[in-house]
Amino acid sequence: MFTFLISIAVLIIGYFVYSKVVEHIFGINDQNKTPAYTNKEGIDYSPxxxxxxxxxxxxxxxxxxxxFGAVAGALYGPVAFIWIVVGCLIAGAVHDYFSGMLSLRHNGAQFPSLVGRYLGNNMKIVINFVSIVLMILVAAAFxxxxxxxxxxLTPLSFSFALALIFVYFLVAAVLPVNRIIGxxxxxxxxxLIFMAVSIGVALLFTENPIPNLTLExxxxxxxxxxxxxMVTISCGAISGFHSTQSPILARTIKRESDGRKVFYGAMVAEGIIALIWAAAGMTFFGSTGGLQEALAVGGPAGVVNEISTSFLGALGGILAILGVIILPITTGDTALRSSRMMVSELVEKFFKVRGLKGVLLATIPVTIPTIWLATIDYTFLxxxxxxxxxxxxxxxLWTAAMYLLESRKFHWICGIPALFMTGVVSTYFLYAPEGFSLAYERSLAIGGGITLLVAVWYVYKIRKAHLQVTNGAASQNIA
Structure with missing residues (x-):
């Protein structure tokens, strides 16, 4: 239990301390008008x-x-606490803050546009495709x-329930952000917060003690x-999905100083929620073996329902049902909205169509594949x-690091977690069944080599930036 309580305390203290460091490095100015005012149009831009x-x-x-991610990550034991805390404060919340604030500084731009600005057009083309695919996958999975x-739970068929959800998705994706979402x-x-806090308090009085830290x-x-x-527990530690969601709120923020509370703060809150559910998964079933058996029988939804009803009674059952139905629907809704916003930028650029007509035109190509994918195996998705x-x-993270490097600011705050995640992603795709499915040792070796190559590129970019500064200073002295 001590490790669990310390972990929550570190996250809270980290918000009040480290978020201000991140904000200072970024450099806010509340005199700047935000896109919520400069681009106000009543659909996506609204204070x-x-x-x-x-x-x-x-x-x-x-x-x-x-x-769900924290419950699955709990199978690894208390080492998951370390990843959630460190990942959230040093990587995830930094990632979310820069994705939101860079969007705000660039007129509410979507993630692919930011990538193109700081990593080049070729990377923008790739990430535009990858991001839209991710949004469609998330919307379908959720x-x-x-x-x-x-x-x-009802007499409705799966197909009819799916149709109802997608009707809502279409309405929510097209209506102004303040109508439903706001x-x-x-x-x-x-x-969501009440549910997590209730489970957290109940954990303190359970018969099974919350396990303390072990690296085993x-x-x-x-x-x-x-x-x-690092891939199993993404939400709560670091998740690229967030960089596609932050621009939605970047278009509504009134002052730049609000960014720390909205982007960094929400990520820390999510980290606390992940900690609570990871602890619940480790504790409730007595062991990680017991948790694995429960997951095999009822899946994550069954585990969440069993924990909620056992700890909170009828209220827990209601919250569990609300959680398993409403929460994923709201995530799917904003995922579809985000993909629509990305496609809207392309529609406006290539077809010169704006306003409600452009919104409707952009919604169709992301909705159709989402509906189809929602009918296939959830585990595969x-x-x-x-x-x-x-x-x-x-x-x-690399986009943010290049922004800071270009701005002559402390780029390591994004560069170090970017290198770490490069190692994670490289090794994962080499090792995972949905990737190349290589032997673990070979995946480690090749993944390490890829990370080293990226590190060399990073050093090259740093040296190049320093040379530009030096040459610029020398030119001024000559003048």
Whole structure:
């Protein structure tokens, strides 16, 4: 229990201390007008109070991610606590802050546009495709589960439940951000927080003690911690999906100083939620072996329902059902909205179509494949979401590092976690079944080699930037 409580304390202290360091390095200026005012058009650009934006951001980036992912990551044991805390403060929250604030500074630009600005057009083309695919995968994955649960609890068929969800998706993706998202989502965000806090308090009084820190890998299937833990627990530690969601709120922020509370703060809140559910997974079933058996029988949804109803009674059952139905739907909704916003930029650029017509034109090509994917195996979808998600996170961190390097600021704050995630992603795709499925030792060797090559490129960019500064100073002295 001591490790669990210390972990929560470190996350809270980290928000009040490290977030200010990150904010100082970025350099805010509340005299700058934000896109919510300069681009105000009543659909995506609309000023919103920071507390409301924070709750919406939390719901957008969280959904079931910090619950299902943390429960699955709990199979590795208390070492998951380290990854959640360090990953959240040093990588994930930094990632979210820069993805939101860079969007804000670049007129509410979407993630691929930021990549193109700092990593080049070739990378922009690649990441545009990858990001839209990720959004479609997330929307599909977070739709199939709720539709199945609705079908099991009501007389409705799976197909009809799926159709109802997608009708809502289409309406929510097209309507102005303040109509549905701005009014209802803060309430759902509060429910997510209440559910996590209730489980956290109940954990303190359970018969089974929350395990304290050990670096031993307790996974019953003997799966390696590196890099699988870093992909299994993404929401709550670092998730590239967040970089596609942050621009939605970057277009609503009133002042630049609100960014720390909205982007960094929401990520820390998600980290706390992930800690609570990881602890619940390790504790409730007595061992990681017991947790694995429960996951095999009922899946993550069954585990969440069993823990909730056991700890909180009827209220827990209601919250579990709300969580497993509403939270993924809200994540799928904003994933579809985000992909629509990305396609809208392309529609506006190539077809010169703007306004509501452009929004409708951009919604169709992302909705059709999402509907089809929602009908196939959920496990298959989720495997591909994990790797793609962390690839996007890595690219966002490199984008932020290049921005800081270009701005002559302390770029290591993004560069070091970017290198770490490069190693994670490289090794994962080499080792994972959905990747090249190589032997573990070979994956480590090749992944390490790729990371070293990227490190050499990083050093080259640093030296190049320093030479430009030196040459510029020399020219001024001559003049």
């Amino acid at each position: 919103m109070p920071w507390w409301k934006a924070s709750l919406i951001q939390l719901l957008n980036i969280a959904g079931l991610g910090p619950i 739709t199939a589960g709720p539709a199945q649960l609705i079908a099991s 009014r209802i989502y803060p309430i759902f965000g509060a429910i 890998n307790l996974h019953p299937g003997e799966l390696p911690i590196w890099p699988l833990l 989720w495997r591909y979401v994990g790797g793609t998600n962390q690839l996007v996170a890595t690219v966002m």
